[in-house]
Amino acid sequence: MLYTESRLFLQIPIVLILIVCVATETTLAQEGLLTHEFLLDSQVLKQSTNITREPVVAEKMASNPVLSPQPPWEGGLDRIGLPSLFVDEDEKLRMLYWTRKPSNLLGNICTAESLDGETWERTLLYKYPSGSGDPTQIIVDDGDLPGSYTQTTTLWVLENPRPDLLPNSKYLGLIEMRDPRNTFIVTSPNGIDWDLENRHMVTDEKNDTESSLVYGPDGKFHAYIRGWITHGDGTRERVVDMAESTDLQNWSERTRIMQGSVDHQVYGMQTKELDGVYVSLMSVFHTENQTLDNELVYSRDANTFEREFPLTPSLPHGEEGDWDYGMAYHNSGIIEWNGRWLVAYTGGENEHDSNPVTPLDIGMASFDRGRLICNAQSDPNSSAFIETLPLSTEGAGLLVNAELAEGILRVELVDENGNPVDGYGMDDCILSAYDDLRYRVTWNSNWELPESGQYGLRFELDQGASMYAYEFIVAPEPSSLVLGVIFLACAGWRKQPHRRK
DSSP states (O other): OHHHHHHHHHHHHHHHHHHHHHHTSOBHHHHTSSOOBOOOOTTTEEEEESEEEEEOOOEEOTTOOSBOOOTTTSOGGGOEEEEEEEEOTTSOEEEEEEEEOTTTOOEEEEEEEESSSSSOEEOOBSSSOOTTSOOBSEEEEGGGOSTTOOEEEEEEEEEOSOTTSSTTOSEEEEEEEETTTEEEEEEESSSSSOEEEEEEEEESSOOOSOOEEEEOTTSOEEEEEEEEEEOTTSOEEEEEEEEEESSSSSOOOOEEEEOOOSSEEEEEOOEEEETTEEEEEEEEEETTTTEEEEEEEEESSSSSOBOOSTTOEEEOOOOTTSTTSSEEEOOOOOEEETTEEEEEEEEESSOTTOSSOOOEEEEEEEEETTOSEEEEESSTTSOEEEEEOOEEOTTOEEEEEEEOTTOEEEEEEEOTTSOBOTTOSGGGEEEEEOSSSEEEEEETTBOOOOSSSEEEEEEEEETTOEEEEEEEEOOOOHHHHHHHHHHHHHHHHHHHHHHHO
16 A cells, blocks of 8 residues: 555656646747737838748638528528627637528627637527527527617627726627617627627717727727718728727727728728737728728737738639629638637628629638748848847747748847857757747757847748748746656656556
């Protein structure tokens, strides 16, 4: 008996040591120290040479469209769309979407759920049962709106970063209701049951479906809302306005934050925060051919958005014959799910103003995590360089999100004068695969960066290498790894006599 107890005693430190080894390799972004840098824009770069930047095109899922109208509660005018995505309290990926009843063309907000982002099942509830008492997927019914409102067109969901501001507000909704057209903040404890009575006005001006809500680094909520301009010749143009609030109840006047042109109108700017950056696949309406697609724009402060790749879609409409040939628009914004960045979008085969109106369905697309912008050599015969502004490395390890194939990528640490730091030069650099997307950087077997001071990172790309992002992870303690091996060896040696006993 004493022998057995001593064996169990040895197992305890084994478990603890293994936990330490696993837990030390976490991103500093999770610890709140440093962030995952996937833009590599002018805000973080000191200089670049021989670099071409291009937006990555989202990969559409083979199962598209993932949701199509399902009568009798959906499919008025054969339309379904305007999706919003969030992770619900059961850790499922949940979608809210809009449709019309075929019977009276009144709108509904319905819901579906998924475990993988590709296969979706409607969530059947008894909030609005059928005439025979069967559950339906409806969570907001136009026939049950408060006051004089007769229609709702969109319900954008944000998990509330400030639940102290309003009761039962784990989730916030930005909802547009019509007749008159007003936009409100509403709340929900679970993303299903929405309190429409205790709503808070964001704007009483016309909006029209394309809305989103984020919480900025300035401690304010930012609502991005469709606006309109009427030009002197009577031509109307869609734009994006913003309203702000610190308490969700009192909102600023709308200000203009994004405008295109009459020929290429900004249709909507659905925005989500990704690792500290506010990213939108902005819907753009091309009035000449009546098509819509989605262009990458981004902001670091939730106020000023960079339009680096004008009229170059990251989520294009489909090819001729595809279900989304005419339109791909009003998307959910990008959400991280199981290591991928996913986006739901509305698609239609025909053009925007087609007659009869084009049927609409919902599709899904994805990006590899961190891969929104590709940095590659402009001249393939010369090396390319990217150098960041000085930053704190905090003793972390460095990962680089890159595609190498036969290419070469090297990294060095530089001081404030741009000189390589001893022991961290290009010639000392070795890359090893970390996962399918990223490489771990070491310098002469050392992969810990300095614990103090400000240093820049200089990347060299050659022979076709391309780079998307970098991030810092906490370096594992070598002593823990060694001790873990020793204790495992001891445990294995002690198990043999125990089994023979």
